[in-house]
Amino acid sequence: MIEKRKSWMSLLAISDQNDLLNLWDQKKIKISYEWLRQPEIGSIMAQGKMGVTGDKFNIGEVTITRCSVKLDCGTIGHSYVQGRSKRKAEISAVCDALLQTKMSKEVNENIIIPLEKIKKDKRDKILSKAEATKVDFFTLVRGESD
């Protein structure tokens, strides 16, 4: 369960806000909830490692929006998402809550699976373009060979 939850929360966090909002609006899921924490815009400090494997250092900050909701059934959903879209944070927290209820199948099919596909397509496109720029070396034989 935790692994699955980590996976959908991560996907929601990095999804494009327009993709998420479009999918959510298309589905027209009617659900009522209350705020545990209103959307709040802030940042996190990204850290790297010196020389790839060494000690940590700070690179710079990334904008993040977070919020928490409680469904009428009592299920709690959280979100920490990239960017400054309060609406994206809200929908993500609601999805996080719904995915823990019996509505999970519906949300999974209509939101999570399409977002996964968008992510995979985007990554595959980058990898396939990068692959096309791979250098093929060929060696020129110089002088006389035996």
Next chain:
Amino acid sequence: MYVAVKGGEKAIDNAHSWMSEIRRGDPSVPNVSLNQITEQLTLGVDRVMSEGSLYDKDLAALAIKQSRGDLIEAIFLLRAYRTTLKRFSYSKPIDTANMLCLRRISATFKDIPGGQKLGPTFDYTHRLLDFKLLAENETPLSPTQQFENKKVPHVLSFLNQEDLMQKEKDNNLDPIDITREPISFPTSRAARLQALSRGDEGFLLGLAYSTQRGYARNHAFVGELRIGIVEIELNIPELGFDINVAEIILTECETVNQFQGSKIEPPQFTRGYGLVFGQTERKALAMALIDRALRWKELGEDYSGAPAQDEEFVISHCDNIQATGFLEHIKLPHYVDFQSELELIRKIRADAKRNVKRL
């Protein structure tokens, strides 16, 4: 005598109003949208995010638009906004071995696992103006190729195996955060790397070039340069586990430099390291050269008095917002200061004149 004056409000308002009008330019030309900036002036956006020290493409694009393309002004705007944000937390350290590489090259080894991938680069172009771009509706499409989705190992890790490369050990130390604590000298490598990563590209470029020309001579090979997408993991306190909260582009550069060895260590290669937000390879490369030059003390090398070896000089001057703030403030009225200078020089001259008469 000097009497303090007030005024200029109307002039300032009108100046700003004219600046806004000029920023918009000819109204018959379409207004530039933020999407156009994030999509088509990507490297400018990346520079503003890296030196603004805040990864947010939309805000960087807005800053570029607002500043009329003056990138240092844009960086200033982003830095100022950054200070208003609540800091939620620190991320887990990013493992760049998991990077989804757009570009990955090595100048030290030809055949490397994963191969040399040039990516979307200006290298090998002829630097001739491309008049085809004058035609507006070009939408070029580049080729694709079957790929294997495998982790791309770092090139220098192969040298690590033979112990030819100095190992970078993780001692689990918490780094100083220069946005929270002022830097005092001598400082740590962590503080230097943070300062360099948000430092001015032009300043770093000039300093790195100086090391190549012989000031703190330190011949560097590019062991590896990679650009790509990484995910940032964060511990969520409410839940007690980690999730990925963001996806960003980073440029990483590792240089290989010789090291003579010391009493306790045999000769081996050492690293210079650069890691920067966005597709910013000139800066990441410069950062790696400067990082290596600044490590002279730790590696027991000679101090030759070169600027690139002087951490106080480098770190105190690499921040373009600090620099431009101090530089540009001298444009603002200094009437009182100057009045005192003026009176002083008049007095000295009058004294000098009297002395001449007496002779």
